[in-house]
Amino acid sequence: MSQGFSVYVGNAPFQTTEEQIGQFFSNVGQVNNVRIVYDRETGRPRGFAFVEFADEAAAQRAVQELNGADFNGRQLRVNLANNK
DNA sequence: AATGAGCGC
Numbered sequence: 168m169s170q171g172f173s174v175y176v177g178n179a180p181f182q183t184t185e186e187q188i189g190q191f192f193s194n195v196g197q198v199n200n201v202r203i204v205y206d207r208e209t210g211r212p213r214g215f216a217f218v219e220f221a222d223e224a225a226a227q228r229a230v231q232e233l234n235g236a237d238f239n240g241r242q243l244r245v246n247l248a249n250n251k
Numbered sequence: 252a253a254t255g256a257g258c259g260c
Contacts, residue, residue, distance in 0.1 A: 175258050204259050209252065217259060241255090249258050 171199050171219040172226035177244035179203075181212050187239070192218045195232055196225020217248055 176188065185201040192198050200219040203212055220226040226247065234245035 173259095177257060178255075181254080202259065204257095207260065211252080211254085213257075213259085214255065215257065215259085244257090246258085251258080 171221070172223045173217050173219045173248035173250060174226050174229050175215065175244070175246045175248045176218055177215040177246075178241050179212075179214055179216055179243065180239045180241050181214055183212070183216075183239060185216070188216055188218060191238060192220075192229055192233065195228040197221035215244075 185203050189198050189201045197220060198218055199221050201216060203216040205211065206213055220229065230245050230247060233243060235242050
């Protein structure tokens with residue numbers, strides 16, 4: 168259950184930190200939370216994350232402006248999260 | 252531990 172407006176961020180470099188993602192996404196709006204998804208067994212990052220924004224407009228800006236954007240040499244996939 | 256599309260402890 169999410170309490171905000173989350174976007175799915177895929178194709179991130181494995182070494183990316185939540186701080187780096189937060190900095191990158193705060194370019195389009197107020198970021199309330201960043202969660203990198205880790206493999207439960209090995210603890211390694213799975214290469215994607217979720218960014219929660221303070222408002223829906225920011226989330227939609229992120230999708231429109233940052234989907235496909237270059238991030239540390241990789242083209243990010245940014246989409247509205249399923250919010251389950 | 253590794254890997255390259257993926258929607259989450």
